[in-house]
Amino acid sequence: MKIIIAPDSFKESMTAVAATEAIEKGIKKVLPNATIAKFPMADGGEGTVEALVNSMDGSLITHSITGPLGEQMEAQYGIINDHTAVIEIAAAVGLQLVPPEKRNPLHTTTYGIGEFIIHALNKGIRHFIIGLGGSSTNDGGIGMAQALGAEVTDERGHPVHFGGQGLSEIKHISIDKLDQRLKQCTFDIACDVENPLTGQNGAAYIYGPQKGANEKMIANLDQSMQNYANILKRDLHVDVNHVKGAGAAGGLGAAFIAFLHGTLKSGIDIITTITGIESHIKTADLVITGEGKIDDQTIFGKTPVGVAKIAQKYGVPVIAITGANEITSPAIYEAGIKAIFSITNKPMTLEEAMEYSEALTEQLVENIIRFIIANEGMSSR
Structure with a gap:
């Protein structure tokens, strides 16, 4: 399986690089031999x-x-x-x-x-x-x-x-x-x-x-x-x-x-062009993206949607992870994101979520991959 990891930073919690590493650890707990391409992303702002x-x-x-x-x-x-x-x-x-x-x-x-x-x-x-x-x-x-x-x-x-x-x-x-x-x-x-x-x-x-x-x-x-x-x-x-x-x-x-x-x-257009991420996405089985908060403004040039629009051209599913899922409009799903998951696993304060964000991300991604394999019959090669 080929998986592209392309998150933005989780503001004041994880840099894009740290988020990428945490996602990779979660994947490899289930698919140690997966082909993984890592692209820490940004949309022109901090990071x-x-x-x-x-x-x-x-x-x-x-x-x-x-x-x-x-x-x-x-x-x-x-x-x-x-x-x-x-x-x-x-x-x-x-x-x-x-x-x-x-x-x-x-x-x-x-x-x-x-x-x-x-x-x-x-x-x-x-x-x-x-x-x-x-x-x-x-x-x-x-x-x-x-x-x-x-x-x-x-x-x-x-x-x-x-x-x-x-x-x-x-x-x-x-x-x-x-x-x-x-x-x-x-x-x-x-x-x-x-x-x-x-x-x-x-x-x-x-x-x-x-x-x-x-x-x-x-x-x-x-x-x-x-x-x-x-x-x-x-x-x-x-x-x-x-x-x-x-x-x-x-x-x-x-x-x-x-x-x-x-x-x-557009910041995300500059970043995706420079990194050449599209050439990797088009041959992938799955893309995992994300950022600290995903809401109805994310559709306007933010990293998760910028990545998803590329994947959508090639029919590659995209999963987004976030600290806070505040979506009320279906527009983000229409842009190519199949599902959004929050990293929190129990009631906790913002400070707790930020302190343990990397561990929470790793755990969440591990469970996402286990679910995908169990329900879609994806190979663990």
Whole structure:
């Protein structure tokens, strides 16, 4: 029997790699000779670097960068296939890096992301995969642009301040001094939200509150972001204001489009293409996927459905495991998932489920495989 293991992470509980290993242990308790292909997955958010580095036998690179509050910190990005860098926005400017009492999108900067890119350029990298999501910033990516050599200046010709406060100061943007190597690069941006840059559904109004912005600050940020969009259109001849996804990660989506000609794509589509998982799924007998919570939003670009849609093309059954099954709509089953199982085996607290998630996953998968063999007559070869 050939089984594909392709879960996402179980947030704050199991990484995608840990979940993959637990699933494999459960299978091998019943089918020690099964052919197993392991693909720790991600959809562009937290865990993307680890998933791709593990799936593609890549390497992790540690580099000192400017953190979201302007402090020096060490962070990691990945290199795969010797020529592709994988960068998680959350690793450089993630909300988890800023203590709750210090969260303020007027001050948090994306400068460190640009430093990551420069470091990768120095290693000869010319293809980038960027996982948007989980940022503490709302600076429209101007910090990143400045780190890459762009001049983002105020009325006196001075560089604007770090953070969202700099957006209101912008009077001119020039890319004449942008690192010339960037012209040779391609940027695939994993973006699974469609928020525009400004307005009620834009970066400030939708994501500002979780980053520490109050109502007055949100209104000012949105107005400042409009100023930024106007100057990008005037000086760079790029209109990003209403592009779907431009508001992702506090406007970083807009910056990747305007400064780096990045292409916004579905995160799971990028990951499945890079890993080549489809060529393995089409000859498989079973696929096991999963993530921490599966609900009616999972249908919109999340890992389990992305994997299931591939398997559905080849008639390969897909089973999903999860910490919390909150499905109320049949849409997820129509997308190719045959059944969803929760790893909990008795009444327990969330903390208990998280603490014992790997053991619970192993036990669940063992029972699933035993049931399949007993009821479908599958060979244990």
